[in-house]
Amino acid sequence: MWTWFHRLASPPFFFRLAERWAPWLGVAALVLLAWGWIGGLVFAPPDYQQKDAFRIIYVHVPAAAVSLSLYTLMALAGAVAVIWRMKLAECVLVATAPVGASMTVVALVTGMLWGKPMWGTYWVWDARLTSELVLLFLYLGVIGLYRAFDDPRAGARACALLAIVGVVNVPIVKYSVEWWNSLHQGSTIMKLGKPSIALEMAIPLYAAVAGTLLFCGYAILRRVQNELLWRERGTQWVRELRVGEPGR
Amino acid sequence: MRAVQALLSRELRLALRAKTDWLMPPFFLLVVVTLFGLGGKAHDPALSVYAPAILWVASLLAALLTLERLFRPDYEDGTLEQLCLAPGPLYALVLAKFIAHWLLTGLPLVMLAAPLAVGLGLSGTAVPTLVAGLALGTPCLSALGGFVAALTVGLPRTGLLLPVLVLPLIVPVVIFGAGAVRAAQEGLDAQAPLYFLAAILVLSLSLVPGVASAALRNAFD
Numbered sequence: 043m044w045t046w047f048h049r050l051a052s053p054p055f056f057f058r059l060a061e062r063w064a065p066w067l068g069v070a071a072l073v074l075l076a077w078g079w080i081g082g083l084v085f086a087p088p089d090y091q092q093k094d095a096f097r098i099i100y101v102h103v104p105a106a107a108v109s110l111s112l113y114t115l116m117a118l119a120g121a122v123a124v125i126w127r128m129k130l131a132e133c134v135l136v137a138t139a140p141v142g143a144s145m146t147v148v149a150l151v152t153g154m155l156w157g158k159p160m161w162g163t164y165w166v167w168d169a170r171l172t173s174e175l176v177l178l179f180l181y182l183g184v185i186g187l188y189r190a191f192d193d194p195r196a197g198a199r200a201c202a203l204l205a206i207v208g209v210v211n212v213p214i215v216k217y218s219v220e221w222w223n224s225l226h227q228g229s230t231i232m233k234l235g236k237p238s239i240a241l242e243m244a245i246p247l248y249a250a251v252a253g254t255l256l257f258c259g260y261a262i263l264r265r266v267q268n269e270l271l272w273r274e275r276g277t278q279w280v281r282e283l284r285v286g287e288p289g290r
Numbered sequence: 291m292r293a294v295q296a297l298l299s300r301e302l303r304l305a306l307r308a309k310t311d312w313l314m315p316p317f318f319l320l321v322v323v324t325l326f327g328l329g330g331k332a333h334d335p336a337l338s339v340y341a342p343a344i345l346w347v348a349s350l351l352a353a354l355l356t357l358e359r360l361f362r363p364d365y366e367d368g369t370l371e372q373l374c375l376a377p378g379p380l381y382a383l384v385l386a387k388f389i390a391h392w393l394l395t396g397l398p399l400v401m402l403a404a405p406l407a408v409g410l411g412l413s414g415t416a417v418p419t420l421v422a423g424l425a426l427g428t429p430c431l432s433a434l435g436g437f438v439a440a441l442t443v444g445l446p447r448t449g450l451l452l453p454v455l456v457l458p459l460i461v462p463v464v465i466f467g468a469g470a471v472r473a474a475q476e477g478l479d480a481q482a483p484l485y486f487l488a489a490i491l492v493l494s495l496s497l498v499p500g501v502a503s504a505a506l507r508n509a510f511d
Binding site: 124172176179180182183186187190191195196199200203204206207208211214 | 434437438441442444445448450451454455457458459461462465498501504505508509511
């Protein structure tokens with residue numbers, strides 16, 4: 043039953059799988075993002091109060107949602123790396139950190155740009171904003187820690203432990219708008235039952251969220267491939283890839 | 291348990307012989323608070339408003355100074371490897387290291403905080419809250435900072451890495467600690483943030499030593 047799991051963990055197998063899947067992910071991400079962004083930025087009706095300024099949610103919300111999901115993914119990969127010492131999980135962990143950090147930066151910057159006209163300020167020290175900033179620091183910490191190690195395996199395991207400890211921040215970010223009185227508004231799209239957003243605004247948003255997620259999946263797969271090639275550069279299968287002909 | 295006691299007494303004895311090690315954090319706190327007092331206007335009422343933040347941040351930075359020394363000397367002379375190889379749980383030994391670190395750096399800061407707070411013009415009613423908060427918060431810093439110190443112990447140079455990794459982990463401690471004092475200053479109930487601090491303390495004392503010992507073993511792989 044676990045054979046697929048073990049096979050997935052083998053670097054050459056995963057590399058070839060990623061090689062097959064990554065283009066499809068990339069195309070799907072492109073299509074969904076185009077749909078979401080064109081639909082959101084051009085065709086969706088303007089908000090009755092914010093007029094066109096609300097359209098930044100088509101970038102901001104996907105980036106913010108994905109920044110949290112990626113941290114969870116990173117911590118899960120970290121747990122797998124610590125428990126089973128799986129090389130692939132280490133590569134996923136290391137590959138996720140920069141992608142997640144950039145998504146966090148996008149979420150913070152777009153939020154600030156929107157905050158200036160709407161709230162009258164770029165930044166307030168309240169729960170949602172501060173915890174998202176802490177998330178960025180955690181990502182940067184993982185990247186910095188990995189860079190500091192000479193041995194990639196020891197470095198990745200250290201990062202894994204850091205990511206696992208930092209995962210307490212994820213629910214804090216997610217529920218910060220409910221637990222504290224935040225200037226940031228509550229979630230309008232992920233409510234069960236009836237979302238409090240008009241359908242013609244919501245559908246492009248869902249497309250943009252899915253597209254961003256797939257794009258990050260694409261970026262992570264490519265990064266994992268790079269990491270695998272670099273780590274396994276001395277092995278037979280990488281040399282075969284380089285020559286282009288098996289068995290040379 | 292005997293091993294824990296022995297390690298604790300060894301740590302304390304070593305530290306008491308090297309006075310600069312445990313005198314540095316309280317002295318640093320003193321200097322920072324003095325500089326804030328001198329840097330602002332004389333008799334500035336804003337100073338007492340910022341007193342909780344100044345004291346909390348200065349205490350955390352002061353404790354941060356000593357984190358690098360928590361495992362590194364033992365790593366360099368081989369003691370740490372022996373501790374990792376010792377029979378019995380490494381968890382308990384790491385906890386003993388954390389407790390020793392707190393006794394040497396956290397406790398002096400807690401004791402020094404009350405007179406400094408009065409010096410900064412903090413109202414008398416808020417001082418017990420400040421001291422209680424620091425007493426709950428500084429052990430969290432010893433544990434979380436000790437975990438980061440364990441992560442980076444095998445590295446040739448940590449430099450900027452240590453503060454960059456520690457600061458996001460201790461953000462909740464600062465928020466609740468300074469928040470409690472602010473609430474007490476305004477005559478509100480300060481119990482809720484103190485309970486939060488206590489919860490963080492319980493979590494970090496029970497879970498972090500385990501993760502930290504995994505990090506130490508990682509350094510010897």
